[in-house]
Amino acid sequence: MVPSGTATRATSLTLKCVMFAAYKRARTMPDEHDRTPKPYGDPATTTPERVLLIQAHPDDAEFSCAGTIAKWVVNGAEIHYCSITSGDKGSDDAEMTGVALANMREEEQREACRILGVKSVTFLGYPDAMLMPDLNLRRELVRVMRRIRPTTLVCQDPTMRYAGREYINHPDHIAAGEASLAALFPSTRDRMTFPELLQEGLEPHKVPNIYIYGAAEPDCWVDITTSIETKIAALKAHASQLGDWDPTEMIQEWGRRSAYANPMKPEGSGQYAEAFKYMHLR
Numbered sequence: 700m701v702p703s704g705t706a707t708r709a710t711s712l713t714l715k716c717v718m719f720a721a722y723k724r725a726r727t728m729p730d731e732h733d734r735t736p737k738p739y740g741d742p743a744t745t746t747p748e749r750v751l752l753i754q755a756h757p758d759d760a761e762f763s764c765a766g767t768i769a770k771w772v773v774n775g776a777e778i779h780y781c782s783i784t785s786g787d788k789g790s791d792d793a794e795m796t797g798v799a800l801a802n803m804r805e806e807e808q809r810e811a812c813r814i815l816g817v818k819s820v821t822f823l824g825y826p827d828a829m830l831m832p833d834l835n836l837r838r839e840l841v842r843v844m845r846r847i848r849p850t851t852l853v854c855q856d857p858t859m860r861y862a863g864r865e866y867i868n869h870p871d872h873i874a875a876g877e878a879s880l881a882a883l884f885p886s887t888r889d890r891m892t893f894p895e896l897l898q899e900g901l902e903p904h905k906v907p908n909i910y911i912y913g914a915a916e917p918d919c920w921v922d923i924t925t926s927i928e929t930k931i932a933a934l935k936a937h938a939s940q941l942g943d944w945d946p947t948e949m950i951q952e953w954g955r956r957s958a959y960a961n962p963m964k965p966e967g968s969g970q971y972a973e974a975f976k977y978m979h980l981r
């Protein structure tokens with residue numbers, strides 16, 4: 700049996716420990732656990748400083764978010780593209796080879812980037828239609844992120860599986876989104892992940908802002924009324940994919956629908972918009 704005096708001392712000591720822990724927690728919580736975003740402004744209207752856009756295929760960005768890219772360029776942003784594949788399966792032509800198509804589509808992407816004012820485009824050369832979000836791809840994307848050192852990542856949505864009754868999202872888009880987000884957090888930030896990249900002089904880097912395009916649950920609408928024409932011109936650079944088809948009407952319709960879907964509809968918002976899921980990491 701424990702003497703009552705000892706029990707009281709033990710209880711008292713336990714209480715002091717609990718109180719000290721609570722006191723320490725109260726002092727440290729604001730620093731360690733506060734997830735309030737740093738000031739960035741309204742993501743719908745703020746122009747980021749340096750952007751890395753990652754896409755599965757040439758033309759993904761032009762279909763989805765090139766109005767925002769064009770607008771940011773005009774407002775002074777520095778934009779870099781990374782295309783994981785070169786779209787070497789995107790043809791029904793029996794005479795076409797994968798190598799010829801990849802070369803053609805890389806040229807089309809470079810032309811689209813020239814029209815948009817994008818500073819650089821990197822092709823990782825992964826085979827089209829076979830993308831997997833594995834560790835090799837994650838390492839490649841960490842390498843690109845640590846080299847470009849963006850303040851903002853623009854990438855696809857790994858949670859978008861289908862939309863409506865007519866659209867199944869391409870598995871490459873899902874894999875590209877998954878690999879991009881996994882590369883950003885935590886591997887680009889963490890020194891001990893992929894130590895071989897340190898040997899290449901690629902130091903860890905934090906990317907605070909993320910705009911996810913083709914988002915299943917958008918929460919940020921960028922007005923592209925002033926840049927939709929540049930978007931359409933850049934999309935038309937992907938001639939191997941469009942053939943004789945003029946995408947103008949469809950892009951305008953998508954832009955109108957996105958603008959209409961914006962629940963905030965700020966005063967003065969324009970006729971066309973692009974939708975994103977926005978995140979801000981500390």
Ligand SMILES: [Zn+2]
Nearest residue numbers: 755756759869
């Ligand atoms: Zn695609």
